[in-house]
Amino acid sequence: MRTALVRRTVLTASAVSLALLATACGSDKAGTKADAKPSAAASSPAAPAAKAKTDAELSALLVTKAELADHLFTAVPKDEVALGEAASGDKAECLPVVKTQGTAIVGTAAGVARTKAVAMPKEGASPEDTAAAGLKALAGTRTSVTLASYEGKGAEEAFAAVKAAATACAGGFTLTMEGETTKIDKVVSGTATGGDEALALTLEAAVEGTKVTTETVLVRKGNTLATHTASALGVAEKPTAIVAAQVKKLG
Template structure:
């Protein structure tokens, strides 16, 4: 039986995928860096010690928007809203930063935060497509990747410290950890580096494999990019169980941060 933690994530992604699929199969009027540390340590540009963090109002315009991602549907992050107020813990204290990112909770003490969600638009069947092709398009429409994007801005060196905590945890927790939320436990079997990401002053990319408790596994992708005293985080999942790294989303958001 899947835990509340798993159900919340999967149901959110499923709802968005079905919504986009309905649009794609309806009328045809539709919506018309630097080096990272994925392969090892790198020299990072330090955030100014006296930097003042941005407020939520100041961060909101810096989030990716629909115009930045025409091949995605960009909207308020329902998953972040659903996670508000929820708490989750890890059986290993050193893994807490990963659990926070996984449950859409900011790491550290940011001065302001802002979130958005970007979901791939399903490919529409070509004009005159056969029934089989249309069915394939329907199946493919469910296999889209949804990415929660978060911005958190910190006073002083808070962004560097939060990034450092996530980087350290991604290595320390390579053998996995257990998340406890709503009195239920979910096992993360492993944490592994993902494809290198270029952008910001320093970047980190990793994936986690979750045991769904019904014989299935789910691979989720995470990217963290620091630009000055602002941290951009990306959490991608797919209802099929295997999410792809959200390169287009990451690139658009990093570009918008300047």
């Protein structure tokens, strides 16, 4: 039986894969709807104690197709957000890490914006190839990006909470989602660059005998925390290009 972790991964993939299939039929609305015009007023970095950004201001700062033309971007469905917000772990100290896996927010944010992305087929691909790419997206890596802005030093505190949780839960924990449990075998902390602080996390699990990983990169820029989580039905690829584009857009 598939675990809730795998079902959540399939849910995350559905919107982007269907959007690719729509593109194969001659429609690019799904790829353009989530794109937002850059905001010149929000292009400069905020100081740690600056006033928090609103949802609208953060939406203008989300990475879009304008920054990564070879990716398709779609909105994160509310039911997917709800799954992440309801998820929990058997160890209270692991909750900040759990939050990063489901586009949920660590701490109390004043503004939030989300998007998800998947690599597009190469330019010039036939409609059949594009459709095949849409189906492949179900098994491939897709990345959710969550921007959260905090009052005062909230972003610093949220970043510190995730970093501490990753260390405390390095030996693993049990994730509960939709009433089902999945054993996360280990949490590996790594280095990342960009912003004022950055952290990379790799979560490993074995689902039905298959190794499943997620790759998460957190970047704090002033009072905004950007969380990029790449997931797949197997081993996820690192969201290097998406992280670089998002960090650049944050300023």
